[in-house]
């Protein structure tokens with residue numbers, strides 16, 4: 023290989039690491055005919071898993087895979103791309119990115135504020151709302167719920183009336199099992215199933231309004247990027263786009279299987295009432311507008327995303343929803 | 350060239366440490382030099398990002414809290430009362446103080462997953478009393494190190510929670526799978542202590558010269574010394590097990606409880622409190638600096654090509670079946686010498702699991718075996734975190750030599766457990782099978 | 790020596806602050822449990838305060854721990870060395886380690902300034918306080934450790950020259 027790159031990630035394991043990120047590295051090797059060799063490092067083995075961006079900026083890793091929400095403390099704009107309660111579904115994100123001007127904003131923002139080359143390289147499905155020991159269906163059920171969550175949703179869920187508890191990821195399982203918390207959110211069906219949360223909490227609450235979809239990014243150190251030929255630079259971005267598509271296929275198929283397993287198991291699946299979903303959307307809008315007043319980038323990206331969301335409204339008028347043609 | 354730097358890190362570290370330079374300092378120095386050769390100025394970001402990980406890890410808040418409990422109970426004389434009260438009843442049991450220490454270790458292991466914290470608190474409670482009763486110094490060291498190391502295998506444990514999703518097994522199954530091996534280990538430790546006390550009474554002398562107490566005196570002593578302290582310990586454990594508090598919160602309640610207890614016994618003085626606080630600060634700094642140094646060393650080692658080398662070593666060995674499993678376990682044992690346990694898990698487990706399950710080995714069984722091996726590594730000299738932590742809290746009359754000699758028989762007990770786990774996989778797999786399915 | 794006295798005094802003071810921080814650590818976590826069960830709602834701040842206090846105790850006590858020789862070493866060989874040979878080990882070790890510590894100290898200072906100017910927040914909870922105060926305690930901790938390393942280096946150098954073990958308190 024002409025260049026050997028280290029790739030930092032926040033993931034300690036699971037399909038995001040093993041399938042999506044390693045799949046990306048493999049695709050890069052194929053498309054550059056072996057000229058770019060990427061070794062993927064599990065989260066925290068190179069440096070702190072929450073500082074992928076800073077490490078890429080400083081060249082400790084030449085390339086990184088990241089969920090932009092982890093840069094929250096420095097810049098909140100990332101959640102609009104990475105996925106949050108007011109975001110888009112996976113299909114919506116793909117359209118906004120590649121056909122709705124999302125990608126240009128994404129790259130410009132990353133370049134200007136963080137000085138890294140960045141592009142999408144995996145898509146995330148819709149999360150499960152909660153694994154809960156208490157049945158949650160209405161906003162009333164949600165009041166005072168001892169809920170472990172993080173990031174933007176911690177703020178929004180508190181405004182909706184939950185008692186959000188903050189604790190480190192390592193403590194969640196034992197805390198839910200022993201009743202310190204009543205509910206926890208984590209990720210998609212495929213991600214949640216191996217953690218066994220369904221064995222200690224009876225109710226599985228859907229849909230995942232706190233995270234309807236999202237994107238992972240690949241980011242490259244500028245100096246390392248400039249060492250590539252123009253052709254190989256194109257191939258790295260193309261590999262990213264292919265990975266978005268591949269990860270949509272893989273994660274959607276895996277989520278279908280995982281959710282079916284949950285349905286056929288002993289858990290009760292509970293669907294949130296529409297009134298809850300509407301109220302959550304309203305509070306989320308309020309929250310996002312507050313952020314936008316403080317940050318011009320957040321404002322610009324939010325406007326683009328909101329416009330595109332409104333454009334997508336007609337979708338259901340001419341297309342049948344996925345799954346509607348079943349017997 | 351890169352892996353060449355990575356592999357020079359080990360001899361360099363060993364030389365510095367054997368020359369007598371502090372362990373944490375040695376790890377940080379070697380990490381800096383090797384990282385600088387590899388990344389230039391970027392190394393400093395890498396090292397400081399580990400500071401960020403360690404110094405903002407809320408789970409580690411249990412470390413100062415447990416140390417404070419230990420220091421308070423020791424300095425205020427409560428620990429001594431507690432052990433005296435136990436001793437009154439168990440005097441006829443050979444090695445009773447050692448047995449109590451192992452039991453205490455098991456109990457604290459069930460309360461917390463932070464290994465160094467478990468060990469320091471038991472050490473502070475038991476070492477001075479065992480010394481006073483003229484226990485053999487090697488036996489004291491071994492008992493404390495071994496009991497302290499139970500924290501990794503007896504649930505809950507952070508290592509397990511990190512390992513489970515990476516290995517694609519459920520946390521519940523893994524906790525259930527670890528329970529019996531953990532208890533077997535504790536039982537073997539007790540058996541060893543009792544055995545040695547019977548064979549060599551000089552190692553664990555029974556106290557004969559004190560006057561024989563009447564039953565009412567015994568009961569009085571128990572009610573005053575044993576009951577309140579046990580109540581304190583069970584308050585800490587109970588709040589965790591009943592889901593009232595997280596281990597860290599419960600440790601804080603326990604710390605507040607020790608203050609109240611010392612006031613109730615009228616042994617509280619500002620001097621004792623101040624002394625306990627200062628010990629808390631310095632021992633916390635010492636333990637967490639080793640944790641930090643291990644993290645820094647591991648990060649640079651892996652980034653300098655160590656990860657590639659370890660991984661290609663595994664694949665080029667081209668072993669199959671039992672050979673592959675053995676090779677992975679040996680690598681884990683060696684890696685556990687210097688690297689922090691969680692890094693070892695993250696690097697080896699993703700590689701190991703496909704190989705292991707490919708040969709039809711049960712993933713839960715393998716994960717449990719892996720953890721038992723890691724724990725043995727934690728106990729095995731020359732690079733044994735368990736011994737380094739003990740060093741910080743024992744008086745100088747217990748030397749490193751005592752400690753190295755003392756842990757050997759307990760490593761033997763660990764290996765017996767390992768053999769049992771390998772010969773009787775049911776020891777691991779029975780409980781998860783019984784408990785499979787929902788717990789609600 | 791005046792410099793040594795100053796260095797060790799500073800380590801002591803940092804150690805005193807670290808020791809005292811244990812009290813608010815205990816109090817805040819106990820309050821969290823009280824708030825959750827008696828007042829019926831978890832606090833929004835204890836989680837972050839608890840790790841900040843833990844990190845500060847750790848950082849601020851590093852130099853103090855060095856001063857009182859709390860940092861553990863394997864002295865099987867070291868204990869048998871002559872005073873001068875011990876000094877050789879110490880001088881080499883503390884030069885390398887001192888370099889690492891001072892470099893991190895300078896870099897942490899830059900982080901403090903950077904975090905202050907950018908208004909960086911922790912992003913770990915809905916509270917999400919600014920991070921520069923925490924970085925400042927880490928910076929101070931490494932600074933104190935660096936000062937104490939220099940003190941140890943002076944002692945070891947003196948021993949190297951004189952061949953006699955360092956006596957007395959500074």
Ligand code: NA
Nearest residue numbers: 458461500505
């Ligand atoms: Na444990």
Ligand code: NA
Nearest residue numbers: 726729732733
């Ligand atoms: Na070891």
